Amino acid sequence: MTQEFKGKAFRIYDADSPNHPSRIFGGKASGIRSWDDIKYPIFLTYQKNLFGEFWIPEEIQMGKDMEEFRQKLNKNEQIVYAYNSGALDWLDSIATDIVGLLFLATSDPSLRTLWVLVAGFETMHNVSYEHITSSTLNKDEKDKAFNEVRNLPLLVKRNMFIIEKLEKMKDALVNFLITKYKTGKEEMDDETLQAVFEGLVAYQILEGLFFSGSFVYYHSLARDNKMQETNNIINMIKADENQHSEVFGTVIQILMSEFPQLNTSENLEFAMDFIREAVKLEKAWTAWLYQDIDTLSIVEYHDYVEYLANLICRNAGMTEPFPENDELKAKWIVTYGSKKNNNGGISPKADFLQGNAIDYKHEDGGNFDL
Numbered sequence: 175m176t177q178e179f180k181g182k183a184f185r186i187y188d189a190d191s192p193n194h195p196s197r198i199f200g201g202k203a204s205g206i207r208s209w210d211d212i213k214y215p216i217f218l219t220y221q222k223n224l225f226g227e228f229w230i231p232e233e234i235q236m237g238k239d240m241e242e243f244r245q246k247l248n249k250n251e252q253i254v255y256a257y258n259s260g261a262l263d264w265l266d267s268i269a270t271d272i273v274g275l276l277f278l279a280t281s282d283p284s285l286r287t288l289w290v291l292v293a294g295f296e297t298m299h300n301v302s303y304e305h306i307t308s309s310t311l312n313k314d315e316k317d318k319a320f321n322e323v324r325n326l327p328l329l330v331k332r333n334m335f336i337i338e339k340l341e342k343m344k345d346a347l348v349n350f351l352i353t354k355y356k357t358g359k360e361e362m363d364d365e366t367l368q369a370v371f372e373g374l375v376a377y378q379i380l381e382g383l384f385f386s387g388s389f390v391y392y393h394s395l396a397r398d399n400k401m402q403e404t405n406n407i408i409n410m411i412k413a414d415e416n417q418h419s420e421v422f423g424t425v426i427q428i429l430m431s432e433f434p435q436l437n438t439s440e441n442l443e444f445a446m447d448f449i450r451e452a453v454k455l456e457k458a459w460t461a462w463l464y465q466d467i468d469t470l471s472i473v474e475y476h477d478y479v480e481y482l483a484n485l486i487c488r489n490a491g492m493t494e495p496f497p498e499n500d501e502l503k504a505k506w507i508v509t510y511g512s513k514k515n516n517n518g519g520i521s522p523k524a525d526f527l528q529g530n531a532i533d534y535k536h537e538d539g540g541n542f543d544l
């Protein structure tokens with residue numbers, strides 16, 4: 175028996191819809207990107223900004239760090255370096271898939287273009303952790319660290335807290351696509367929208383809190399004159415993640431305005447509670463991880479975690495979960511956690527979210543035969 179399906183799960187071209195997209199989820203659009211006629215021009219700005227930050231991990235030298243890893247780092251510092259690299263690689267693997275899935279679900283083609291680009295950067299970050307660890311660790315050490323992070327109880331607890339929400343969003347979106355295919359129903363129902371909202375809050379924690387937090391360890395080594403090249407790569411990644419955090423903060427704001435039924439005090443309360451719990455889990459994990467590390471003060475780091483939580487909420491247009499902690503106290507995180515400027519010095523930043531001045535220059539391809 176053949177079953178008849180009434181719709182399409184994904185359209186590459188919709189002859190009956192205008193080029194101008196109607197909504198980010200469950201809307202209509204032809205699929206043609208007419209950049210003068212997109213609904214949210216900021217998506218084009220983000221796209222240009224992301225392209226402007228393009229870089230290639232292998233073009234950043236690691237020769238000095240190769241020696242420093244064994245000469246300058248003590249055993250504890252080496253272990254934390256390996257664990258942090260493995261933990262970041264884990265999250266970047268998830269990030270690639272989540273953004274790819276969102277690509278299939280959005281009905282705004284200009285957002286699809288932006289998300290393709292974001293997913294490309296996540297893949298590049300993935301490769302860069304390989305570049306970092308294959309330069310500093312031998313294969314056994316690297317494999318061991320990348321597998322062991324999957325069994326560190328406090329890290330697993332922290333990651334599963336967001337992975338569960340991301341899985342729920344994934345299931346809801348897959349179900350939405352199947353329903354669209356079977357019934358032809360294009361609109362997204364409230365239950366799916368709720369799962370998307372909660373999933374995006376979890377994703378913001380991944381981008382703006384768990385990523386950015388782990389980067390601080392490498393900044394602290396650089397402050398101690400160790401592993402500067404790794405920190406250079408980390409700062410390239412960090413600038414990208416900051417952009418992604420802005421992108422997803424904007425998407426959450428658009429979601430709220432296009433679907434006011436999500437813009438409730440219950441959802442705000444959910445977000446605040448969820449983010450505060452994520453902060454608690456991050457503090458518990460890092461209190462253990464950094465217990466024998468001298469380059470970093472755990473108290474100072476935990477203060478920074480609260481500051482980051484406020485920042486992701488500001489990006490998403492929400493109130494701050496830690497209003498008493500509204501200022502970055504550890505200024506050295508900006509000094510060692512920003513890309514360098516063209517004069518080779520560290521660029522001063524009023525706000526560490528903005529990091530456009532760089533000394534990295536991508537090769538122009540002149541050495542390649544085409």
Ligand SMILES: [Fe+2]
Pocket residue numbers: 266269295296299300411415
């Ligand atoms: Fe990433």
Ligand SMILES: [Fe+2]
Pocket residue numbers: 269296381414415418419
């Ligand atoms: Fe990202």
